[in-house]
Amino acid sequence: MLNILVCVKQVPDVNLVKIDPETGSLIRAGVPAILNPHDENALEAAVQMKERYGGSVTCITMGPDQAAEALRECLAAGADRAVLLSDRAFANADTLATSYVIATAAKLLGSFDLIFCGKESLDGATGQMASQLAERFDASQLSCVLEILSLDEKSRTLTAKRELENGMETACAAWPCLMTVEKTNYRARIPNLKSWKASRKAELLSFNSRSIPGLDPEQIGDPGSPTKVPRTYPPVVGERGQMLDEGSVDRTVDKLLGLLADVL
Amino acid sequence: MNKNDYRDMWVYIEHDGAAVHPVSLELCCEIRKIADAAGEKLAAVLVGELPEAELEKVLDCGVEKLIRVSGTGYDEFNVDAYTELFTVLCRKYLPTAVFVGGTIRGRDFAPRFACRLPTGCTSDATELVYDAKTGDIEFIEPAVGGKMMAVITVPVMRPQVGTIRPGTFKYLPTGKRPCETIEERVDFPIEQIRTKIVSFERDEQDDSLNIADAEVIVCVGNAVRADSLPKYRQLAARLGGKLACTRPVFDRGLLPFKLVIGQSGTVVKPRLLLSFGVSGAVNHVTGITDSEKIVAINNDADAAIFHYCDYGIVGDMDEVCEALLSMLEA
Numbered sequence: 234m235l236n237i238l239v240c241v242k243q244v245p246d247v248n249l250v251k252i253d254p255e256t257g258s259l260i261r262a263g264v265p266a267i268l269n270p271h272d273e274n275a276l277e278a279a280v281q282m283k284e285r286y287g288g289s290v291t292c293i294t295m296g297p298d299q300a301a302e303a304l305r306e307c308l309a310a311g312a313d314r315a316v317l318l319s320d321r322a323f324a325n326a327d328t329l330a331t332s333y334v335i336a337t338a339a340k341l342l343g344s345f346d347l348i349f350c351g352k353e354s355l356d357g358a359t360g361q362m363a364s365q366l367a368e369r370f371d372a373s374q375l376s377c378v379l380e381i382l383s384l385d386e387k388s389r390t391l392t393a394k395r396e397l398e399n400g401m402e403t404a405c406a407a408w409p410c411l412m413t414v415e416k417t418n419y420r421a422r423i424p425n426l427k428s429w430k431a432s433r434k435a436e437l438l439s440f441n442s443r444s445i446p447g448l449d450p451e452q453i454g455d456p457g458s459p460t461k462v463p464r465t466y467p468p469v470v471g472e473r474g475q476m477l478d479e480g481s482v483d484r485t486v487d488k489l490l491g492l493l494a495d496v497l
Numbered sequence: 498m499n500k501n502d503y504r505d506m507w508v509y510i511e512h513d514g515a516a517v518h519p520v521s522l523e524l525c526c527e528i529r530k531i532a533d534a535a536g537e538k539l540a541a542v543l544v545g546e547l548p549e550a551e552l553e554k555v556l557d558c559g560v561e562k563l564i565r566v567s568g569t570g571y572d573e574f575n576v577d578a579y580t581e582l583f584t585v586l587c588r589k590y591l592p593t594a595v596f597v598g599g600t601i602r603g604r605d606f607a608p609r610f611a612c613r614l615p616t617g618c619t620s621d622a623t624e625l626v627y628d629a630k631t632g633d634i635e636f637i638e639p640a641v642g643g644k645m646m647a648v649i650t651v652p653v654m655r656p657q658v659g660t661i662r663p664g665t666f667k668y669l670p671t672g673k674r675p676c677e678t679i680e681e682r683v684d685f686p687i688e689q690i691r692t693k694i695v696s697f698e699r700d701e702q703d704d705s706l707n708i709a710d711a712e713v714i715v716c717v718g719n720a721v722r723a724d725s726l727p728k729y730r731q732l733a734a735r736l737g738g739k740l741a742c743t744r745p746v747f748d749r750g751l752l753p754f755k756l757v758i759g760q761s762g763t764v765v766k767p768r769l770l771l772s773f774g775v776s777g778a779v780n781h782v783t784g785i786t787d788s789e790k791i792v793a794i795n796n797d798a799d800a801a802i803f804h805y806c807d808y809g810i811v812g813d814m815d816e817v818c819e820a821l822l823s824m825l826e827a
Contacts, residue, residue, distance in 0.1 A: 247642035
């Protein structure tokens with residue numbers, strides 16, 4: 234039976250985030266929090282593996298209490314259990330500190346054969362979590378997985394097709410293996426009403442910094458994060474270009490073609 | 498950790514045995530400037546063999562140290578051997594910074610050796626500034642979908658590790674400098690490589706997907722309707738150019754990833770870029786700033802794209818496209 238872990242994140246829907254023009258900081262108020270879109274694909278890959286080979290899918294997240302909502306979405310879409318890691322002491326964590334907390338907590342739940350995470354988050358978008366989680370779990374690592382072709386429980390390996398810059402690679406990886414997947418074959422499924430209802434009532438496992446034995450306070454949150462963000466500012470934009478409006482589309486386009494005569 | 502114990506800025510030279518990946522050359526040129534500002538040496542880390550002419554391209558960027566690595570485990574790229582190699586090298590030589598091209602490989606192993614060391618890792622900076630007061634590099638990058646710029650630093654730990662996307666910086670070599678070569682033999686036990694390449698199928702060369710060198714580009718943004726795509730393809734063909742798109746168009750499954758312009762896609766430098774229905778998020782705009790002339794068409798008069806264009810038209814993208822097609826036919 235496969236033991237599968239999916240690491241997910243709740244993110245603000247950045248398309249709806251506005252920036253305070255005075256301070257350059259984010260206005261998060263009223264912006265809905267969603268399950269990170271790439272994580273939906275990671276979850277789908279995990280659930281497909283469970284359906285094909287048998288086993289269970291655990292999803293885990295670090296975040297504020299509200300992140301429980303993202304976990305319930307995972308349960309509705311096929312995860313079997315969900316783990317929330319929430320503590321003020323976890324705040325301001327970069328990828329190094331986050332991967333440390335997630336891996337330390339996940340190891341309490343057993344050892345995982347397959348680990349999935351989204352290729353990047355909508356908000357931070359560093360794309361570093363996969364590599365750093367793989368390191369924390371001492372797992373082999375396959376990014377850009379287009380399709381998991383087969384699993385072999387005897388040799389504890391899997392074979393997957395990866396979509397690289399200049400071609401398609403087929404690779405064989407030892408378990409535990411951490412993967413990020415492409416959307417193509419792992420589009421998020423729409424939960425049915427029954428599983429959605431069950432997810433509303435499901436018990437979540439939760440941990441804070443004191444309930445994870447052996448967690449080093451120096452490696453979590455702000456103290457555990459070597460990267461800092463000393464300041465942010467709105468992108469500098471230049472003056473608007475020359476706006477063309479000759480009263481009708483045809484006349485405007487005609488004018489444009491005249492202006493472009495030397496480059497056409 | 499004493500920051501003063503660390504010296505030299507490193508660039509990892511990614512190559513396929515025949516040619517250096519352009520991003521490594523771009524990084525050598527950019528880090529040359531940062532190293533000069535910091536009073537540090539620029540070092541290139543080369544694993545395996547490279548033809549002489551290609552090596553010259555690297556040295557021509559003003560590399561002052563060449564660390565040539567040989568050993569077992571590196572013939573085919575794999576995360577296990579390269580992670581351990583950079584961990585070993587960083588612990589031995591204590592560089593202040595390590596830069597790695599933001600290719601799939603680079604993004605696979607750089608955060609991992611940063612984690613193993615451990616130290617801080619940043620990705621996708623679009624600008625690098627050396628802060629003489631702190632001695633730290635400021636990694637400046639678009640954040641929150643490009644709505645703001647964030648300055649990232651690694652103020653305490655060393656080395657400062659960064660992955661940088663191809664095309665972010667320019668390959669403008671400033672000439673050779675005296676260069677010391679250091680030979681390193683580091684063996685990684687082959688049996689400890691946990692991923693094995695079974696086969697590799699190179700993509701067929703489809704020239705319509707190569708937008709990096711296109712002279713004319715018609716770019717469609719998220720406002721494009723799926724059934725309107727043929728019009729834009731036709732316009733691109735009529736202008737002897739290529740069709741491209743923004744990230745959301747790829748996400749909708751309308752066009753392949755190779756046609757995405759932007760930081761996480763391709764950086765383009767056409768003579769003329771016609772941009773239809775593109776909002777102008779920073780992540781996209783960083784991919785078009787080297788274009789000679791940019792024309793933007795958008796029905797939202799406040800769209801950010803108008804701040805990056807030479808000529809702007811507020812209007813229906815399909816109507817403008819059709820008008821262009823009919824006038825160019827005439």
